[in-house]
Structures are given as C-alpha cells and as structure tokens.
Amino acid sequence: MELALSLGDASKPFKFLDKAAPTKDHHLGFCMGLGGGGGGGGGAAAASSSAIAASRSPHREIIDRRGDDGRRMNASASTDPQTPLQLDLLPFSPVHRRPTAAAPASEARFPWLIATDPALTSSAHGAMDGSTQARRLEVNRFSGEEGDDGAALSSPNSGGSSLQMDFGVGSGGAGGAFGPGKRDLEAAEAERASDDDENGSTRKKLRLSKDQSAFLEESFKEHNTLNPKQKLALAKQLNLRPRQVEVWFQNRRARTKLKQTEVDCEYLKRCCETLTEENRRLQKELQELRALKTSQPFYMQLPATTLTMCPSCERLGGGGGGSNGSSSSNGSRNVHPFVQQLHMSKQQQQPQPNQPAAS
DNA sequence: GCTGTTTACCACCTTACGTCA
DNA sequence: CATGACGTAAGGTGGTAAACA
Numbered sequence: 001m002e003l004a005l006s007l008g009d010a011s012k013p014f015k016f017l018d019k020a021a022p023t024k025d026h027h028l029g030f031c032m033g034l035g036g037g038g039g040g041g042g043g044a045a046a047a048s049s050s051a052i053a054a055s056r057s058p059h060r061e062i063i064d065r066r067g068d069d070g071r072r073m074n075a076s077a078s079t080d081p082q083t084p085l086q087l088d089l090l091p092f093s094p095v096h097r098r099p100t101a102a103a104p105a106s107e108a109r110f111p112w113l114i115a116t117d118p119a120l121t122s123s124a125h126g127a128m129d130g131s132t133q134a135r136r137l138e139v140n141r142f143s144g145e146e147g148d149d150g151a152a153l154s155s156p157n158s159g160g161s162s163l164q165m166d167f168g169v170g171s172g173g174a175g176g177a178f179g180p181g182k183r184d185l186e187a188a189e190a191e192r193a194s195d196d197d198e199n200g201s202t203r204k205k206l207r208l209s210k211d212q213s214a215f216l217e218e219s220f221k222e223h224n225t226l227n228p229k230q231k232l233a234l235a236k237q238l239n240l241r242p243r244q245v246e247v248w249f250q251n252r253r254a255r256t257k258l259k260q261t262e263v264d265c266e267y268l269k270r271c272c273e274t275l276t277e278e279n280r281r282l283q284k285e286l287q288e289l290r291a292l293k294t295s296q297p298f299y300m301q302l303p304a305t306t307l308t309m310c311p312s313c314e315r316l317g318g319g320g321g322g323s324n325g326s327s328s329s330n331g332s333r334n335v336h337p338f339v340q341q342l343h344m345s346k347q348q349q350q351p352q353p354n355q356p357a358a359s
Numbered sequence: 360g361c362t363g364t365t366t367a368c369c370a371c372c373t374t375a376c377g378t379c380a
Numbered sequence: 381c382a383t384g385a386c387g388t389a390a391g392g393t394g395g396t397a398a399a400c401a
Contacts, residue, residue, distance in 0.1 A: 206376095206389065206390090207376090207377065207378090207388080207389080208388090208389080225368090225369090228367090243390090244389080244390090246368085247389065247390060247391090248388095248389080250368095250369075250370080250371095250390095251388065251389070251390085253369090253370080254370075254371075254372095255387095255388085257370090
C-alpha cells in the first residue's frame with residue numbers, strides 16, 4: 001500500500017505559508033522534518049561569511065539605513081502587492097505620531113503614549129498592569145538610550161522619553177494605593193542604577209505591554225512580514241525601536257511555525273494510528289484467507305483463463321505462478337488487496353458446506 | 360554582462376530574563 | 381521565600397537576494 005500525504009498544501013491556515021512556498025521543498029510522501037538544524041547548504045555564500053559577520057551588529061538599524069529609501073526589498077516584501085508606503089492597513093491607525101492635529105486622536109487610542117493619565121492605564125489593565133506598564137515603558141526608554149541606535153535613526157524614543165519618564169513617576173506616585181507600584185518603581189530605579197553601572201553592556205529583558213503586543217498582533221494578522229516603512233511606522237506608533245519590532249515579528253513567525261508544526265505532527269500521528277489499524281485489519285484478513293486456502297485448495301486449481309488483471313495497477317489477480325501452494329503461501333510475499341477481493345468473491349460464488357465462517 | 364562586495368533581511372538556534380504555579 | 385517550568389525578547393550565525401562598484 002502506498003500513501004501520499006501532502007502537509008501544508010491541503011489546508012493552509014496561514015496565508016504567509018503561500019509566500020514561503022516557493023523557497024521550500026514540499027516532498028510528497030510520509031516525510032516530516034521537525035526543527036531541522038538551519039540550513040545545510042553552505043556553499044558559495046560561505047566565502048563571504050566573514051564580510052557578513054563583520055557587517056552584523058546588535059544595533060543593526062543603524063547600519064541598515066538603506067531600507068529607509070525602499071531600494072532594497074526582501075523576497076517576501078517584494079511580492080507583497082501592497083505598496084511600502086501604506087500603514088493604513090493597521091487597525092485604527094494614525095499613520096504617524098507627529099505633533100499634528102491627528103496626534104491627540106492617536107494618543108487616545110494608544111494609552112501607552114499618554115503620559116499624564118495613569119488612571120487610564122490602571123483602569124484599562126488593572127492597577128498592577130498600570131504600574132508595571134509604567135515600569136516597562138521606562139525600561140524601554142532606557143534600553144533605547146543605552147545604545148546609540150536611537151540617535152542614529154529618527155529616534156522613535158526621543159519624542160516620548162520625557163513623557164514616559166513623567167508617566168512612570170506619576171504612576172508610582174499616584175499608585176500609592178497600588179501595592180506593587182512602589183515595588184515597580186524601586187525596581188525601575190534599580191534597573192536604572194544598574195544601567196548606569198554597566199552602561200548598557202548587559203542585555204535587558206523588556207516585556208512589551210499588552211497593548212503593544214495586541215497592536216503588533218493585529219499588524220501581524222495583516223501581514224506577517226514588514227517592509228522598512230511599516231517597521232519604522234510601527235516602531236513610532238508603539239514607541240519602540242525598529243529593531244524591537246523586527247525581532248517581535250521574527251519571533252512571532254517562529255511561534256506560528258512551531259504551532260503549525262505541532263498541528264502537522266498531531267495530524268501525522270492520527271494518520272499513523274489509522275494506518276496501523278488498517279494494516280492490522282488487513283493482516284488479520286490475510287491470515288484468514290491463508291487458512292482458508294490450506295483447508296480448501298480448490299481455488300488454486302482455477303484455470304489460467306480466469307486470471308484477472310487488477311484495473312488499478314495492472315497486476316495479475318489470480319496469484320499467478322502455478323498451483324504450487326508453497327510459493328503462494330510464502331509469508332513475505334505481498335498479497336494485493338485485489339487478490340483478496342477476488343478470493344472473497346469466489347467464496348461467495350462457490351460456498352462450501354464445511355467452509356468456516358469468514359469474517 | 361559578469362563578478363565581488365556590501366547591505367538588509369530571514370530562519371533557526373540559543374540565551375537570558377520575567378512571570379507564575 | 382525558593383524553585384522549576386514556561387513564555388518570550390533578544391543575541392548569534394548562516395543563508396539569500398538586491399544594489400552597486
């Protein structure tokens with residue numbers, strides 16, 4: 001029995017898989033790869049690996065400035081039918097957070113951009129979330145300052161840093177009623193001190209706020225990859241570094257792929273169980289037929305003219321090979337389902353009085 | 360037109376940190 | 381309070397494509 005499984009092609013729950021399809025090999029058959037160890041290949045690109053390594057930087061957005069003018073687009077972005085300029089796809093999106101008349105509206109939609117109303121965040125996410133959010137934003141601000149990347153760009157953090165500072169302190173002050181508020185403020189101060197001590201040399205773990213994550217999630221639903229303009233706009237809107245937005249999308253794609261792999265694995269497991277059960281049933285059926293053959297050798301004496309060709313695979317249905325029972329009773333020989341079907345039909349046509357009841 | 364370099368992005372793996380039970 | 385599991389932001393590496401000299 002041959003089986004062909006096509007995973008990911010039959011049901012495409014994620015449209016971005018379509019984009020990735022040309023670069024992937026979709027093997028038919030019972031073959032699955034989990035994880036896989038990135039890239040085998042090697043080859044010509046290895047020659048320039050040193051140059052690549054030299055070009056890599058933790059503050060990549062400083063170096064990768066060419067993306068701003070849109071001259072370079074990656075494969076997925078180039079196939080994107082949408083123009084790089086649009087950010088209108090983003091839900092309830094003010095395009096840029098600039099000191100324009102539209103700015104207040106955008107800030108009202110993004111509570112983390114509001115510096116003077118801690119009650120807004122605390123009412124939206126509870127007292128704990130409001131205070132922690134204040135701390136997180138403060139951390140983000142420091143992380144933005146610890147590197148020189150923010151200054152190199154249009155400095156997405158520069159516009160709101162002082163506001164965030166005020167917000168954080170205000171939250172802590174107004175959070176006198178909030179139990180964790182003081183702790184968070186102290187933690188933020190401790191982090192600030194540690195930042196001063198270590199000059200940003202250590203990696204700081206920043207948790208994005210729920211609103212930031214939700215907004216990124218919405219954007220991810222629209223398109224799972226970003227072009228430079230979208231990345232910059234998102235970073236501005238969310239008051240994050242472009243690198244943070246980029247990393248979030250990378251990790252989000254990885255999570256999606258992992259989940260899809262789990263779904264595929266579950267599906268394969270079910271297929272395997274079904275096939276095992278089918279195989280067990282067929283084996284049992286085969287044993288019964290062999291037992292029948294030994295007890296009633298009449299059907300081995302059928303004339304050669306009764307041999308029938310299987311319509312599907314053009315194999316002989318009569319078991320071919322003469323009347324020698326030893327050859328056909330060889331356990332290692334495959335018995336075509338068509339043969340079994342033939343045998344069963346013969347049994348029905350010529351019932352024997354002493355024939356054991358076949359299942 | 361071809362080739363090598365640079366730049367930017369990606370997937371993948373890993374690490375470090377925050378949160379929670 | 382300590383601890384381990386888990387989720388996730390971020391770093392590192394190798395590969396690839398486009399732009400450019």
